[in-house]
Amino acid sequence: MSVDVVEGGSELDRLFATVRACTLCAGVLPHGCRPVVRGSPTARLLIVGQAPGARVHASGIPWDDASGDRLRKWLAMDRAAFYDESRIAVVPMGLCYPGTMPKGGDYPPRPECAPLWHPPLLEALSGVRLTLLVGQYAQARYLGERRKATMTETVANWREYGPAYMPLPHPSWRNTAWLNRNPWFEEELVPALRRRAAEALEG
Numbered sequence: 001m002s003v004d005v006v007e008g009g010s011e012l013d014r015l016f017a018t019v020r021a022c023t024l025c026a027g028v029l030p031h032g033c034r035p036v037v038r039g040s041p042t043a044r045l046l047i048v049g050q051a052p053g054a055r056v057h058a059s060g061i062p063w064d065d066a067s068g069d070r071l072r073k074w075l076a077m078d079r080a081a082f083y084d085e086s087r088i089a090v091v092p093m094g095l096c097y098p099g100t101m102p103k104g105g106d107y108p109p110r111p112e113c114a115p116l117w118h119p120p121l122l123e124a125l126s127g128v129r130l131t132l133l134v135g136q137y138a139q140a141r142y143l144g145e146r147r148k149a150t151m152t153e154t155v156a157n158w159r160e161y162g163p164a165y166m167p168l169p170h171p172s173w174r175n176t177a178w179l180n181r182n183p184w185f186e187e188e189l190v191p192a193l194r195r196r197a198a199e200a201l202e203g
Helices: 012-021 054-059 067-075 113-124 136-146 150-157 171-182 182-199
Strands: 047-048 088-090 130-134 165-168
Touching: 012 113, 047 136, 047 182, 067 171, 067 182, 130 136, 130 182, 136 150, 136 165, 150 165, 150 182, 165 182
Parallel strands: 047 088, 047 130, 130 165
Antiparallel strands: none
16 A cells, blocks of 8 residues: 655645545556546536546546546537536546446446545546436446436436536446437436536636
């Protein structure tokens, strides 16, 4: 276990540098540690996803994959707008790529990350107005007993969690069948998502 405090720079710079230097899970991550986080005190929109995938682990850029393409489509944002960390912060539930299971799909995010790093990161990202909870792990942490019995029910009842939160399914290709079974998501929630994200980013 190792969490080294990095000195120098602003308070947020030091915190991000310390987070990115974390090797707490070095002994259990098959591809090593590479925490991926972004943001600034002026960020108004926070995206809490699951954990970096293989492509994000390689590039160090969050949502730098097909899931990110779909998420940006939902938000009606190009890459320049999405990666403007003065406006948009990204703090996944697991900060490092957890590896791929033998039968496909990534392992769940490491359970150590969110309890250790989310409190100080969210305190530093004090300008956030709207948090997108992408997937069941983010919804479990931030909605707690308020979430419904299933992810589908939680997302379908998104109005209950405003104005601070908006639950979303994971935009992975693995959820394409879910999207086809739930056309209300594209018809009703996506327009509301775009509107609420734009409102959060105003000013």
